[in-house]
Amino acid sequence: MTSSRLFSLATTFLIFILAYALCIAQFPNMLSTRVIGNLLTDNAFLGIAAVGMTFVILSGGIDLSIGSVIAFTGVFLAVAMGDWGVPPLLAIVLLLAITTVFGAVMGAMIHYLAMPPFIVTLAGMFFARGIAFLISIDSVPIKAGLYDTLHGLYFRMPGGGRLTFIGMAMLAVFLAGILIAHFTSFGRNVYAIGGNRQSAELMGVPIARTTVMIYALSSFLAGLAGIAFSLYTSAGYSLAAVGVELDAIAAVVIGGTLLTGGSGYVAGTLLGILIMGLIQTYIVFDGTLSSWWTKIVIGLLLFAFIALQRGLVWLSARRSGASAAIPA
Amino acid sequence: MVKNEPLLRADGVGKEFFGVTALSNVDFELLAGEIHALVGENGAGKSTLIKILTGAYRRDRGRVCLDGVAVDPADVKDAQALGIGTVYQEVNLLPNLTVAENLFLGREPKRFGLTDRREANRRSREILDQYGLDIDVAALLGTYSVAVRQIVAIARAVDISGKVLILDEPTASLDAAEVSRLFAILQSLKGRGLGVVFITHFFDQVYRIADRVTILRNGHKVATRPLAGLDRLELVSLMLGRELKAEEEQRAEPPDLATKPVVASFKGLSKRGRIAPFDLEMRAGEVVGVAGLLGAGRTESAELMFGIHQPDHGTIEVDGKPASFSSPRDAISRGFGFCPEDRKQDGIIDDLSVRENIILALQARRGWAKPLSRKEQEAIADRYIAALDIRTSDREKPIKFLSGGNQQKVILARWLATDPRLLILDEPTRGIDVGAHAEIIRLIGELRERGMSLLVISSELEEIVAYATRVRVLADRRHVGELPAGEITADAIMRAIAASENHGAGEAAGQAAAGTRESVA
The missing domain is CATH 3.40.50.300 (P-loop containing nucleotide triphosphate hydrolases)
Known part of the structure; x- marks a missing residue:
């Protein structure tokens, strides 16, 4: 059965439930819709970006440009709506077009120039951050009617928690991601390329188109994450969101997706995001712990998950190795 | 039909x-x-x-x-x-991916624009049914x-x-x-x-x-x-490109092996899926030719003998004492050398000079803590460039600029520099020109006369006839026969291969090989 694949996901889910139970045992107040609402709102931009990262990693690649694209988005929107007087909706459409094309270009370079994704997206990371500085080096506040409207859009959950617009947006993006990953040809092709590029090619998977689409999707979602981030902070700043790509990678890996590609679930990434958010919330509740403990725990979790994945890969290799051998 | x-x-x-x-x-x-x-x-x-x-x-x-x-x-x-x-x-x-996803990758059945997994699974079961395969297609x-x-x-x-x-x-x-x-x-x-x-x-x-x-x-x-x-013999001769010849190309002077010491003996060595158990005793001053079609298990045998892969079963003795090789390093330290078949991939290091390529194995054997001085390196390199007649303008020339035959000689020099007692050569003449070919064969003879023990794998039957003092024949990942010194001819080798592919069921060919089967597991 698909046990080993589901095993990673189940492990992640179990860890989340266990961690949450432990938190509640210590701080009963953590079991409230307020905490859950904040968990979603605070991690909305990271979650949206992590969906894109999941596709990239499923295909066996990596996208280091996400944080820079988020910063660029904030600065671009703030300056476009403010200084340039572009209508907010038009600015958003423009921005998403720019980031999507940016990702498509990176994907095309990765495929046609046969360059490692690490290098191409590293270049993209510097480039996008540089452009953000070029537009403005200041933290630019965003004042737009649209933003006020969106801030006012939320569900009041029983118990007083707010499911904000960006929290809902993140959940919607995750739903769409799950749909794309598991119910479209594009999704199959992503898994196929991540499994074995050469086999996928021999089986007729359009490698070029799929690669371009993967990175375009990732950058599009990074743009969307940037919009969520600017809604969250109500400002655009070129120094913002440094290292977010690494948080996104961490969430994807904790969510059970293999860094080597070809195996994992978008839903797992949501769990990864929630686990990371939970650790942060716990530290806030505790009040005495330094916020660096978040990083320490995430680091330990990553180590544990990488070891777990290695173990799974080793087990499955041994199994297929045994059946591959012929009696001498 | x-x-x-x-x-x-x-x-x-x-x-x-x-x-x-x-x-x-x-x-x-x-x-x-x-x-x-x-x-x-x-x-x-x-x-x-x-x-x-x-x-x-x-x-x-x-x-x-x-x-x-x-x-x-x-x-x-x-x-x-x-x-x-x-x-x-x-x-x-x-x-x-699942079985069904593999069957339908690139042509997934669709429903409302989305892939229809249930339909794909259903059709997969139908397809595999035709092949008598009843498995979970969603796995x-x-x-x-x-x-x-x-x-x-x-x-x-x-x-x-x-x-x-x-x-x-x-x-x-x-x-x-x-x-x-x-x-x-x-x-x-x-x-x-x-x-x-x-x-x-x-x-x-x-x-x-x-x-x-x-x-x-x-x-x-x-x-x-x-x-x-x-018939099988005809098929083998068509493949190998030789007509069957009646005349014997007998090779002279079979060495008196009984007087030569056993350098290494391999007993019951085997690895699942690669080579069936085989025994082999290597004596000083002999060249054991290894013949067989591609995929017969020739390289696989050599890799077990040199510790590149570890055998599932079997024992190795060097100088009568038990030895075990967990890596080629162990084999090198016991005086073994191995020139692999694909020198481009496994042998030469493109950008290093001729000198550096030659001293590589010797340095590895000494350990990196005891570096050879530049002067020693140059002396060694010059000695082998002269001894093997390696055509290079300069010992510092990157090896990638040398011809195939000269690259092969550099690799040979690399192992000779370690003064091995047992040297394994896997297809030493592949892809090199005729002149270099003859020189390599002459060199193998010289090394044997100096008392080295050699195991040479080759697809060229005439070549094996020219230097081997006995020939091991492999087929189907088994050692199926051995030709002693007096009986080595290209025809005999070919008959042995054809007969063993036939599992001894052939008429004339089978009988010819039957007499050559001895002391083989």
Whole structure:
């Protein structure tokens, strides 16, 4: 059965439930819709970006440009709506077009120039951050009617928690991601390329188109994450969101997706995001712990998950190795 | 059943790579309802021909017709659409997707614009039903055995293409029962009127399943023959490109081995899936030639002897004392040397100089804590450049600028510098010119006279005859026979190979080899 694949996901889910139970045992107040609402709102931009990262990693690649694209988005929107007087909706459409094309270009370079994704997206990371500085080096506040409207859009959950617009947006993006990953040809092709590029090619998977689409999707979602981030902070700043790509990678890996590609679930990434958010919330509740403990725990979790994945890969290799051998 | 109009026909197909002819003026024809074996040694052009037929390569010359219509597939997908499906030996389907996803990748059934998993699973069960395969199609392909994956790959190829099925060594990693199952499937496909091209190294299988066989050698077609009435000896001689000769090319002076000390002895060495248990005793001052067709287990044996792979069973003794090699380092420290077959990949280090390539093994043996001084390095390099007549303008020249024969001599020098007592050479003359060829053979003789023990693997029978003091014959991943000094001729080797591929059932050939079987596990 698909046990080993589901095993990673189940492990992640179990860890989340266990961690949450432990938190509640210590701080009963953590079991409230307020905490859950904040968990979603605070991690909305990271979650949206992590969906894109999941596709990239499923295909066996990596996208280091996400944080820079988020910063660029904030600065671009703030300056476009403010200084340039572009209508907010038009600015958003423009921005998403720019980031999507940016990702498509990176994907095309990765495929046609046969360059490692690490290098191409590293270049993209510097480039996008540089452009953000070029537009403005200041933290630019965003004042737009649209933003006020969106801030006012939320569900009041029983118990007083707010499911904000960006929290809902993140959940919607995750739903769409799950749909794309598991119910479209594009999704199959992503898994196929991540499994074995050469086999996928021999089986007729359009490698070029799929690669371009993967990175375009990732950058599009990074743009969307940037919009969520600017809604969250109500400002655009070129120094913002440094290292977010690494948080996104961490969430994807904790969510059970293999860094080597070809195996994992978008839903797992949501769990990864929630686990990371939970650790942060716990530290806030505790009040005495330094916020660096978040990083320490995430680091330990990553180590544990990488070891777990290695173990799974080793087990499955041994199994297929045994059946591959012929009696001498 | 068999129609006269060929299903697939290639006329005068040619292909060159960078000016080197890989395939020259090859004709090939496949009838509907026929299983056609394609055989030939490494480099014969089998895979080039297959890749042209399946669209992976574009041909430079010639015509390919399918059902009488000229075709020119631009890529694999194109060939699939035309009706030519392929199952490759190794690179095969995706273990990280489910069985059904593998069958329908690229042509998923859709419902409301989304892939319809239930429909794909249902149709997959239907398809696999035709092959008598009742498995969970929603499970990952990687959870099934190679045999099942192979059948899924065939099912996919037939379902997509449906006219011509090309199988590239499909049985390489299957056991006997799985091979039988595969053959039953091929028979039923044949009954459905498909044309099947079957590439294999196993003669038994050619005779079991194929109707006709086409033999390629050095990029040329040697012959296409119906298998009925073609005896094995003739097939082997067509493959190896030698006519059977009556005259004996006897080699002189068989050494008096009894007086020579045993350098190393290998008892019952085996590794599952690579080589069946074998015994071998290597004495000083002898050259053991290792003959056999490609895939017979020659390199696999040498790799166990040198610690590149660890045997599942068996013992190694060096100078009468037990030894175990967990890596080539251990073997080197006991005075072993190994020149691998693919010197480009496993032997030379392109950008290092001739000097650096020569001292590499010696330095590794001394350990990096005890570096050879530059002066010592230069002395050693100069000595071997002179001794082996390595043609290089300068000992500091990067080795990649040397010719193949000279690169081979540098690798030989690398091992000679460690002063080995047992040296294993895997295809030492492959890809080098005639002059260098003769020099390498002369060198092997000299080393033997100086008391070194050598194991030389070669596909060139004349070459083995020229230097071997006895010949080990391998077939089907087993050591099947040994020719003692007095009986080494190219014909005898060839008969031994043909007879063992026949499992000793042949008439004259079988008897000839029967007398040569001794002391083999």
